[in-house]
Amino acid sequence: MAITRDSDLHMRRLSRNLGLGVVLLGFVAIVFGLTIVKVERGGKIEAYDHQPRTSMLPPPEAAK
């Protein structure tokens, strides 16, 4: 029996494949949503990158 688009195997696995597809799409949506929330709330986005950078330093003291 040739494996065509409508073979038994494909029919049986349809629910599995659809389910997995929905789960993966949901995961993408969650990561995207988390990104939006974290960026909007202005959490620490920049981390130490093995080199001192001025953007990572605390703001300078007010002029003496």
Add this chain to the structure above:
Amino acid sequence: MSDISYIQQDNEARFSDYIALLKPRVMSLVVFTAFVGLVVAPVPVHPFVGFVAILFIALGGGASGALNMWYDADIDRVMRRTRSRPIPAGRVTEREALGFGLALSGISCLMLALATNIFSGLFLAFTIFFYVVVYTMWLKRATPQNIVIGGAAGAFPPMIGWAVSTGGIAVESVAMFLLIFLWTPPHFWALALFMKSDYHEAKVPMLTVTHGRTKTRRNILAYTLILAPVAVATGFTSIGGPLYLATAIVMNALFIKGAIEIHGRSEAQAEADKYATEKRFFYFSLIYLFAHFAALLAEEGLSHIGLGVW
């Protein structure tokens, strides 16, 4: 030829079998208690972050369920109640369940840590470790107090919910832990009294099998009596209030009354009315736990509209 017979076999895993591996009924308790723990904690959490946190706590709980089914497949094959689970039924192989459980454990802990804080992620990892290694692999087959230890794993979710919000542990989160921890033994042993599952065939040392039913009845009463003061005292912490206190007093009085009735019955009396008292006590225990956490939730709601008392 062999590949054709493979294609024609009917006993193939469906999507629902993978859901079944996650023990969805246990998951619903995890979702509810973790949600309450998160909401009653003093630091507000962004709703979407809160949703994601509950989702991955539930997924972590599900993953430990899959690992439990992987390790306990030999028991499940023997007991009538569990024989139709995906592994004993032959739809999912043991190795598949192991990989599924490990992968979901990793994803859920990592995602919880990234979405909220590292402590919550580590706490979830510890909970999975506790349920799978300490309970399933070590103590379940070794001691008749296995239910007590297993209850600890089920009691961690509200603490994780609290940790999602605050990043730590507090008296209140320990109180919620103790509430579920001490509730589990009377709840489960009442079930064991009337379910008469074939634990002896599976060689699981259930208290009803090792120490007899009379001793089990006494244990139910003992744990109920320890539980009551803890449940009421929770009302005096920052998450409690008069509404919770009233609920706790009524619920615990009824729970103790039920436990005394169970303790006073002989096995012959129970046989005679088909374990009516034990069944009523078991179903009431579900209401008992739900009422306590719903009351905590209500107290939190009241304090938001300015009616909180302490």
